[in-house]
Amino acid sequence: MTNPLLAETGLPSFSQIQPDHVEPALDETLRRNREELEQLLASDVESDFLTAIAPLEEMQDRLHRTWSPVSHLQMVKTSDELREAYNRCLPKLARYATEMAQDARLFRLYKSVNDSLESQEETPERKLLEHALRDFHLAGVDLPEDEKKQFSEIMEELSQVQAKFEQNLLDSMAAWSHHETDEQKLCGIPAAVLDAARNAAEEQDMDGWLLLLNQPTYIAVITHADNAELRKDFYTAWVTRASDQGQASDEFDNTALMEDIMGLRHRAAILVGFDNYADYALASRMAGSVAEVTEFLEQLAKVAKPAAVNEFKELQDWTGKKLNAWDVAYYAEKLRLKNFSISDEELRPYFPLERVMDGLFQVMQQLFGLTAREEQDIDRWQPEVRYYSLVNDRNETIGGFFVDLYARRNKRSGAWMDECVLRKRSKSGVQIPVAHLVCNFTCPASDKPALLTHEEIVTLFHEFGHTLHHLLTRIDYPSVSGINGVPWDAVELPSQFMENFAWDPDVVRDMSSHFETGEPLPDDLLLKLQASRVFHSGLQMVRQIEFSLFDWRIHSEYDPDKGARIREILGEVRDAYSVIESPPFSRFENSFAHVFGGSYAAGYYSYKWAEVLAADAFAAFREAGLFDRKVADRFRETILEVGGTADIGAAFQAFRGRAPQIEPLLEQAGIVTTGKQS
Ligand SMILES: [Zn+2]
Incomplete structure (x- = not known):
């Protein structure tokens, strides 16, 4: 019996994958990779990029081919058996990753290839090598043996504790x-x-x-x-x-795990020579220093808080009573209805899923000349999942993506993009990238089509921005193609940029069609929808800043003598910036998977950071005409195609002709106005 997780080409055979394939496939892949690595390191042929680095990129792709379907299924269709197999593999993966990251011979190989590069040009190859060398440093490759071992143990433990955090969350919800x-x-x-x-x-x-x-x-x-x-x-x-x-x-209960997670992160950062984990994280970010991030957040908070205070006061005054935390969304919705007389449920009938998807694809077509073509004969994990090929104007398929939109039991909540297949170039040609676009929309009732709220549409556009970032890359090396190697604080630029199209009046009109009458969204509703965008934007911004500062401070202020002070710091941040009081029983932090699960650790600020970039980038489209092909081409070339091979600050500068500015975001949120309109 062949193991579907060991296929070397094509799309994963999701329907064939069984939990008992997982561990043997991973063992085999890791064995092959280790064997090939040894051969590579033993070879006395003088190493250049093609002979030394290209095979390493192949190994990375092989591991991705085995593991990506497993981690994907664990998120969208988990079972006890799959979860057990997944968990048994985590330590093996962490050990392998640390081994690769800490192999001094490998480090020397990268270094010698880097030194042998003649051209000083900023080529993708040079960037790849720079990234690799930086990451070797971050993984403590230059540490004495005993500390190196310590580092590897910490990382392995951390990955297990973080996974346990996420599982507790799922289990407590179920x-x-x-x-x-x-x-x-x-x-x-x-x-x-x-x-x-x-x-x-x-x-x-x-x-x-x-x-x-x-x-x-x-x-x-x-x-x-x-x-x-x-x-x-x-x-x-x-x-x-x-x-x-x-x-x-x-x-x-995640409480003890969170303390462990913080301690482990801090110890890892100290071992490789940083002051704290926030400092460590910045080594691979667009932002330059702990203070720069703190100041950025405080600068935004200073403008947003008075707006938020006004909004909340207006809400309380209107209700005539003191609102509990569980009342705010309810009465805010009522106030929004009164002011804009528009509800999610009123909008839903105008946005049948099919029409929205067509509208989204239309935007992509107008911007980039690309078409999404649905394919039927593709293996999938759930009947309602769809697959599309991404086709350019020369009828060439340049990528593909799975779309899994509905909430199910055993599916992680939220929405995300994940890489299914990575772009790479090998002897046999280019392997085109494939993405997963996953949401948690309410399942349609049997007698009606799926109808989306506008918020769900914004989510869909957001994830599609990530999808385009993954699919439009022109970089041929998995380690720096698509979203790989892109600094975390810039990775939300394409996604938040795409959200803006879901608010544009023409785009919204085009993708609306009442599911019974076929009528587009009437102009009065459209106007109200536009106005509703800035409704309570001060409160929302303050909330995001609160999450960001909490995350930033627990990581940058960690003190081994005092522990993580998680609740204490959360309290301080809330005292300074929060507008809505949280009840004493709230333990929101225990489900803050972005931060404690790992992916946004000391990185939550990046949402706002990237939002500033996205609003400023979108302003360029506004200025030139929304579907101006020249601006779109420039955006595609400078931002979407370059993967992790560009200095993103310089790339933005090249696109915009200047450094990013904060004003377009504040204007977009209605927090400041230029005065032009009045
Ligand atoms: Zn995102």
Whole structure:
């Protein structure tokens, strides 16, 4: 029997992959890679880029081919068996990664190839080598043996503890549900969510409705449920996930793990010569120093907080009472309705999924001359998943992407893009990149098409921006193609840039079509939608800054004598910037997977950082005409195609003709106006 995870070409055979394929495939891939590495290092042929580095890129791609389908399935269709296999593999992967990153012979190989490069030009090859050498340094490759070993143990432990953090979160969510038989108590909740809850109850042979703890249900309840007790229940369950305050079992409490995670990160940073983990993280970022990031956030906070205070005061005044944390979204929605008389549920009928996807693809066509062509005969993990080829105007397929849009049990919440196949050039030609675009939209009821809220459309455009970043790359080396090697604080530039199109009046009109009448979104609704964009943008910005500063401070101020001071620092940040009071039982930090799960550690600020870049980039399109081909081509060439081979500050400068400015974002958020309109 062949193991589908060992296929060397084509798309993964998702439907064939079984949990018992996972460990043998990984073992075999790691064995082959180690064997080839030894051969490479033993070879006494004088090494140049082609003979030494290209094979290393091949190994990276081979490991990606084995592991990417596993980590993808673990996120979109997990099971106990898959999770066990996945967990057994994590330490092996971490060990391999550390081994590669700490191999002094490998370091010397990169160094000698780098030294042998004659041209001083900033070629992709040179950038790849620079990145590799930097990363060797960050992995402590120049440490004495015993410290090197220590570093590797810390990293291995860290990856396990972070994974456990994420699992506790999933488990604590799966363990909680709200069963309701009294329809009266569900007043206000959108029908689509109630349909799903009724189905969930039926599946369990229960009467009434079973509301599960997932993101769409939580947002629907907290925003729309008239029953304050129900909102409080859901809010409490949501902000106490994986904590000592949670209603699920204590075994899912993340508190101790978070302390461990912070300690391990700090120790790793110190070992390789940095002051703290934030400092360590900056070595591969666009931002230059701890102070620069702190100042950037404080500068934004200074402008945003007064706006947020006004917005909240206006809301409280309007309701005439002191609002609890679980009331804010509900009354904000009511105020938004009053001011803009527009609700998500009013908009939904105008945005059938098919039409929205067409609208999105139309934008891509106008900007870049690319077409998305749906393919039927592609193996997938779930029947509703779709696959598209990305075709250029010469009818050449330059990439592909899977689209998995609906929330399911055993699927991680949120939305994301993931790499399925990496772009690379080998003897047999170019391997075209393939992406996963994953969302958690509410599953359509059986008698209606899927209808999206505008927020879901923005999410879709966002993830599509990441998808384009992965697919449009022209770089032939997996380690620096697409989003690889792109500084974390700039990686959200293409995604947040694309969001702006989901707000453009012409784009929105074109992608709307009432699912019963075919009528486009009427102009009055369109205008209100535009106005609603800046509704409570001060409150939202303050919240993002609060998350960012919390993340930044726990990493930059870590002190081994005092521990991580997680709750203390969160309290200080809230005292300084928060506008909405959190109840004492809130343990939101215990479910802050962005930070404690690892991917955005000391990096949450990058959302705002990249938003500034994105708003400023979009302003260039506004100035030239939204679909100006020259501007689009320049954006594609300077930003989307270069992967991790460009200095992103310089790339932005090349695109915009100047350094990024903060004003377009503040203007976009309605926090400052240029005065031009008035
Ligand atoms: Zn993103």
